[in-house]
Amino acid sequence: MRIDVVSLFPEFIAQSAAVGVVGRAQQRDLLDVHGWNPRDYAQGGYRRVDDRPFGGGPGMVMMIEPLQACLRAAREADARPAPVFYLSPQGAPLTQTRVRQLAAMPRFILLCGRYEGVDERVLAAEVDAEISIGDYVLSGGELAAAVVIDAVARLQDGALNDAESAVQDSFEGDGLLDCPHYTHPASHPLGEVPAVLRSGDHAAIARWRRMQALGRTWLRRPDLLDEAALSKADAQLLAQFRREHDA
Numbered sequence: 001m002r003i004d005v006v007s008l009f010p011e012f013i014a015q016s017a018a019v020g021v022v023g024r025a026q027q028r029d030l031l032d033v034h035g036w037n038p039r040d041y042a043q044g045g046y047r048r049v050d051d052r053p054f055g056g057g058p059g060m061v062m063m064i065e066p067l068q069a070c071l072r073a074a075r076e077a078d079a080r081p082a083p084v085f086y087l088s089p090q091g092a093p094l095t096q097t098r099v100r101q102l103a104a105m106p107r108f109i110l111l112c113g114r115y116e117g118v119d120e121r122v123l124a125a126e127v128d129a130e131i132s133i134g135d136y137v138l139s140g141g142e143l144a145a146a147v148v149i150d151a152v153a154r155l156q157d158g159a160l161n162d163a164e165s166a167v168q169d170s171f172e173g174d175g176l177l178d179c180p181h182y183t184h185p186a187s188h189p190l191g192e193v194p195a196v197l198r199s200g201d202h203a204a205i206a207r208w209r210r211m212q213a214l215g216r217t218w219l220r221r222p223d224l225l226d227e228a229a230l231s232k233a234d235a236q237l238l239a240q241f242r243r244e245h246d247a
C-alpha cells in the first residue's frame, strides 16, 4: 500500500512513519509513506503557499496553485488511481470501519491543512472526502494524518506481531474497550494485582477479562456497547458486573 501526504511539514510525517509498527511495516515493504511539500511547487522567489483571506479576518489561507501542483506530482508518482482525503474538522469522524475501508485501498493521498485551512476551491476540485479525528482545535492536519497512517498500517497483513494482533483483533472483533492490565510486582503500595490473574485458572482469567472489558465499556463508552454484538454469555457477564458495581 502507498500513502502520499501533502503537508508543509513532510519531515514530521516521515519521522512519525519511521518508528514503531508503521516504520516496521515500511521496512517489510507492506507500506510506503511519501511526503510532499506544496512549498516545492510554489512559483516565484518567495515560494508563497499562503495568502490573506478574502473577506478579511485573522490568519492565512493555503493557496490553490501550490496545492494543485503538489497534488498532481503526488498523484503522478504512481500509476494507480489515488483518492485524495483532506484531514479536517469538517470531515467525517474516523472510525475503525473507515480505517478498514482505507486499509483495503492500493493507495491514497492525504492533504494536511495549516493556518486557517485550504482554499475551498481546492476541496471542491481535488478532494474526494474529508476525515476528522475529533472535535478539538489543532494547529495542522499532520497529527491527524499520522493517526490515519498508524491505524491503516496496523491492518496490513504481516504488520503486527502476536501481542499487537491480540489487541487489534480484540477491538476489531467486538468493539469493546480493553480490560485492565497488570505486571510485576504483585504487591505494591499502590495496591495488589487481582488474585484471579495470579490463579493460573485460565478459564476464570478469560472470564474476568471479558467481564472487565464489558463493564468498562458500559461505564465509559455505552455508545460502543450499543454497537457491539453481545453473546448471551456476554450479557450475563455484564449483568454480573453491573450487580457488583451497583452493590
Ligand SMILES: Cc1cccc(C(=O)NCC2(NC(=O)c3cccc4nocc34)CCCC2)c1
Pocket: 087, 088, 089, 113, 114, 115, 116, 117, 118, 131, 132, 133, 134, 135, 136, 137, 138, 139, 140, 141, 144
Ligand atoms: C473543532 C474545530 C473547529 C474549527 C477549527 C478547528 C481547527 O482545529 N482548525 C485548524 C485545523 N484543524 C485541523 O486540521 C483538525 C482539527 C481537529 C481534528 C482534525 N482531524 O483532521 C484534521 C483536524 C484546520 C486547518 C489547520 C488545522 C477545529
